Amino acid sequence: MAKTSHIVVVSIPSFSHQSSIIEFCKRFIHLHHNIHVTCIFPIIDAPIQATLKLLESLPPSINYTFLPPINQQDLPQDGVTQIQLAVAQSMPSFRNSLQSLCSTNPVVALVADPLASQALEIAKEFNLLSFIYYPLSAMTTSLHLHLSTLHEQISCDYIDHPNPIRIPGCIPIHGQDLPGDFFHHRSSIAYKLFLQHSKNFSLANGLLVNTFSEMEESTIKALQEKYNTIENNTEVYLVGPIIQSGSESTKLKGSDCEKWLDKQKPNSVLFVCFGSGGTLSQEQLNELAFGLELSSVKFLWVLREPSNSSYVGPYSVGSDDAILKFLPHGFLERTKEQGLVVPFWAPQTQILSHTSTGGFLTHCGWNSILESVVFGVPMITWPLFGEQRMNAILLTEGLEVGLKVKFNDNGIADRNEIAEVIRALMLSEERSEIQQRIEALKDAATSALAEDGSSSRALSQFGIRMENLMLEK
Structure with missing residues (x-):
């Protein structure tokens, strides 16, 4: 033996x-x-x-x-x-x-x-x-x-x-x-x-x-x-x-996320998620909400409780109703035909692999980047902590498979900036060029594996x- x-x-x-x-x-x-x-x-x-x-x-x-x-x-x-x-x-x-x-x-x-x-x-x-x-x-x-x-x-x-x-x-x-x-x-x-x-x-x-x-x-x-x-x-x-596989793979099937995504057009949905530990301040959360609404682009947003720290650790636990109260007044009602807000957690790899997902607003954690590349999804970069600024530069300046959100002198991305970069990634002529580059990377990733x-x-x-x-x- x-x-x-x-x-x-x-x-x-x-x-x-x-x-x-x-x-x-x-x-x-x-x-x-x-x-x-x-x-x-x-x-x-x-x-x-x-x-x-x-x-x-x-x-x-x-x-x-x-x-x-x-x-x-x-x-x-x-x-x-x-x-x-x-x-x-x-x-x-x-x-x-x-x-x-x-x-x-x-x-x-x-x-x-x-x-x-x-x-x-x-x-x-x-x-x-x-x-x-x-x-x-x-x-x-x-x-x-x-x-x-x-x-x-x-x-x-x-x-x-x-x-x-x-x-x-x-x-x-x-x-x-x-x-x-x-x-x-x-x-x-x-x-x-x-x-x-x-x-x-x-x-x-x-x-x-x-x-x-x-x-x-x-x-x-x-x-x-x-x-x-x-x-x-x-x-x-x-x-x-x-990238992650295994136990996560069955969690989209039959869920509200899957049912909602199945109703959307191919490549029409922007997935918004800041990883397992990232979070935004209440002010920035509000601006993101209004930016999503202004963009008129379909979105699926994994919402976490706001914090003045950019990192609060993995997967918060709490009441769905309690966390939804952090959203601007009337947001859910106004966007009920446009988007879906998922409290705390969603099966990221499964959402990125869904045919309706056409963009990913990400904190630029390396795991998230690789998942987006494997499934050929263009990105909007929103780095929060660690090496994520470096990763964002690699994506936007090196590989040119993403667009960056710009922040003002107070470190806040305002709603108009957010709406503009979302529309640029999802609806503009520039999208097709970004899509071609990330498709080439996707093919290379498939070949490597x-x-x-x-x-x-x-x-x-x-x-x-x-x-x-x-x-x-």
Whole structure:
């Protein structure tokens, strides 16, 4: 009987990261039946409910475990700092868990989220090869890997740097468009923690990046030229596009969303959703509502409660009636023939794949972008936090498959601006050109995911490397 290779995967307390790495594991073991995976999740207070739902669809060769919870009351309120500190405080428990796994079922390698880079150090203690799984763009990956160099080159806060910042293989980026959570203030705890992560990345024996060559050609070329060398012995595996599947796939069928979408014309509906954690202020929510109404375009809007923070965490729970009260007075009545408002959550991949969906107003999270590309849906970019400004620039200036919403000096997009960009994406002559470009990307994504496609080949190469490690043990 063939030996079973066992790899350990560690993520962070963020649904977008957890969902991506879970889907990576499912796709990976689908191609490699002799490999067993254990997913380890640090948590803050309790497991994320949406993650628990995804874990219900795991095949038998993937196990998971949650580390002892870190008390949110003992952490700062800033989301990025909170996550990084929670992961750091979970590392002793992670080491114990890894030691237990190694003693019962020999582990050959570790795959870690970039914000769990401390695990790479622990992997060396156990003589394991280690890899970083990037649930992010190659552009963001290149920034992460180049940060130590940038830190030496630029002495001021990046937001104050007068010239565009050059990241290998990428469109030049202004400092204000770098992830504000990390990069706007070098004195912040978040930045100092992330700088340490960037120094740990050199410990990895390879990079698994959730993208494909046609999506980010020049950036991928720069990464491969730097890392795919005999001297460096660090391989770059392009394993994307990996998007959500499985447990979500049946949730549209028979729902109000499906019934409403089925009544609409092909490519006529704008899907509006800010991901699993994004939210708007009450003022901005009002302007978006009026903008949708003014556009006269059909829309399906996933509504979340307003907040002065752009991130409130995944999938709020509450009364549908209570959240609908945040909408402007009379909005639902005036738009009852034009749109559908869905409280809290909707099955995004299924909506994007529906023939009636013709546009996507998105916060530009990488998971959402890949889903839109896979189904060939043009985008309106509305970045909120993290690396989303960089992603928006890639979409609008690099790939030219989306249009951007413009914000005023107070950081608000007004209703007229919103209505204008919606009509431009959905109704103008410009739409056909954008549609052609994203259809080409869709075809490339389909080819990458094919049995002999680039993503499948990369996963096969990585799997063979894992199997060979087992034979050496």
